[in-house]
Amino acid sequence: MTSLVRLGDRDDRCSSEGHAPGERMRRHDFITLIGTIAGWPLAVRAQQPGKLPTIGFLGQSTRSAASDWVAAFVQRLHEVGWLEGRTVAIDYRWAEGREELYAELAEHFVRVKVDVIVTSGTPAVMASKRLTSTIPIVFATAGDPVGNNLVTSLARPGGNVTGLSTLGADLAGKRLELLREVVPGLSRLAIMGNVGNPFSVLEIEEAQAAARKLGIEVATLEIRHANDIMPAFDTLKGRSDALYVCTDALAGTNRIRINILAVGARLPTMHGSRDYVEAGGLMSFGPNYPDLFRRAADYVDKILRGAKPGNIPVEQPTKFDLIVNLITAKALGLTVPSQLLARADEVLE
Numbered sequence: 001m002t003s004l005v006r007l008g009d010r011d012d013r014c015s016s017e018g019h020a021p022g023e024r025m026r027r028h029d030f031i032t033l034i035g036t037i038a039g040w041p042l043a044v045r046a047q048q049p050g051k052l053p054t055i056g057f058l059g060q061s062t063r064s065a066a067s068d069w070v071a072a073f074v075q076r077l078h079e080v081g082w083l084e085g086r087t088v089a090i091d092y093r094w095a096e097g098r099e100e101l102y103a104e105l106a107e108h109f110v111r112v113k114v115d116v117i118v119t120s121g122t123p124a125v126m127a128s129k130r131l132t133s134t135i136p137i138v139f140a141t142a143g144d145p146v147g148n149n150l151v152t153s154l155a156r157p158g159g160n161v162t163g164l165s166t167l168g169a170d171l172a173g174k175r176l177e178l179l180r181e182v183v184p185g186l187s188r189l190a191i192m193g194n195v196g197n198p199f200s201v202l203e204i205e206e207a208q209a210a211a212r213k214l215g216i217e218v219a220t221l222e223i224r225h226a227n228d229i230m231p232a233f234d235t236l237k238g239r240s241d242a243l244y245v246c247t248d249a250l251a252g253t254n255r256i257r258i259n260i261l262a263v264g265a266r267l268p269t270m271h272g273s274r275d276y277v278e279a280g281g282l283m284s285f286g287p288n289y290p291d292l293f294r295r296a297a298d299y300v301d302k303i304l305r306g307a308k309p310g311n312i313p314v315e316q317p318t319k320f321d322l323i324v325n326l327i328t329a330k331a332l333g334l335t336v337p338s339q340l341l342a343r344a345d346e347v348l349e
Helices: 002-017 021-039 042-046 067-079 099-112 122-131 171-182 198-213 226-234 249-253 255-264 274-278 289-304 326-332 338-343
Strands: 054-059 089-094 116-119 137-139 161-163 188-194 217-223 242-245 269-271 283-287 320-325 346-348
Touching: 054 067, 054 099, 067 289, 089 099, 099 116, 099 122, 116 122, 116 289, 122 137, 122 161, 122 198, 137 289, 161 289, 171 198, 171 242, 171 269, 171 283, 171 338, 188 198, 188 249, 198 217, 217 226, 226 255, 242 255, 249 255, 249 274, 255 269, 255 274, 255 326, 269 274, 274 283, 274 320, 274 346, 283 289, 320 326, 320 338, 326 346
Parallel strands: 054 089, 054 116, 116 137, 137 161, 188 217, 188 242, 242 269, 269 283, 320 346
Antiparallel strands: 283 320
């Protein structure tokens, strides 16, 4: 404070005498410094010296499985002024598809007092919300945030949770219509989903309802753990024409295994995300997940600059992708119609 008073005093004296060259330089530097500080993000200015604002990133699966999503998230943070390791720190924790780890990882974030928690998937969001009502939580994806009591409403979430919801786009029906284009005689469908995940249960029900409308017989394969996957395939024994896999951390972590077993059983697969098709699945149709994680970074930016999560509306996907794997189609002896390939956002071959 003493230096500021002296500067003011000298300004008063110089008002009639003119500024000396050295004084003008000091005054210019001071004003520049004040302007620079004013441009810093509010949360950065509020941090203790040497302490960066910290994002706790709770990943459902593994770093390698979510690499595209993480890259999109970090890139968007960079674009809005948050450089990892320089102006913001990110503490990554990975559940590797094991839902029993969500609470433990979220508890770590609460213990070290991160500034915001970023996660995806209903179970991970629920686990985080149970452990803190004060640390902001941003979900990049969640199935039914209102129905699962994550938020009060989409327009005004309230509390400490907000993000992006994947509910309400009738995706199950659209996926089955696409699958029928590749498998015209589809009359028996297997649906695999993690019944320990509320959103997967909802997706199973939506897929069952869509199949009934199309006159398709359904066999539901309920899984809760990775060791349930092989026995689930054993129960089919040629009783299905295709497999619908519900998008979930458990399925995502084991997507290679699921697709290998499906090809071995001669089952075309429909998925909800591109990474499943990269891992040998036949097709996927669903939200562009890297885009959702980019948009989650915008939520984080607003929160780190002082916005309250309860005042930031929950949004929905705006980009949807159709991905087709012709290598898998060939292995299954399937011919994908040219009209469908023309509509695809990406064809792997």
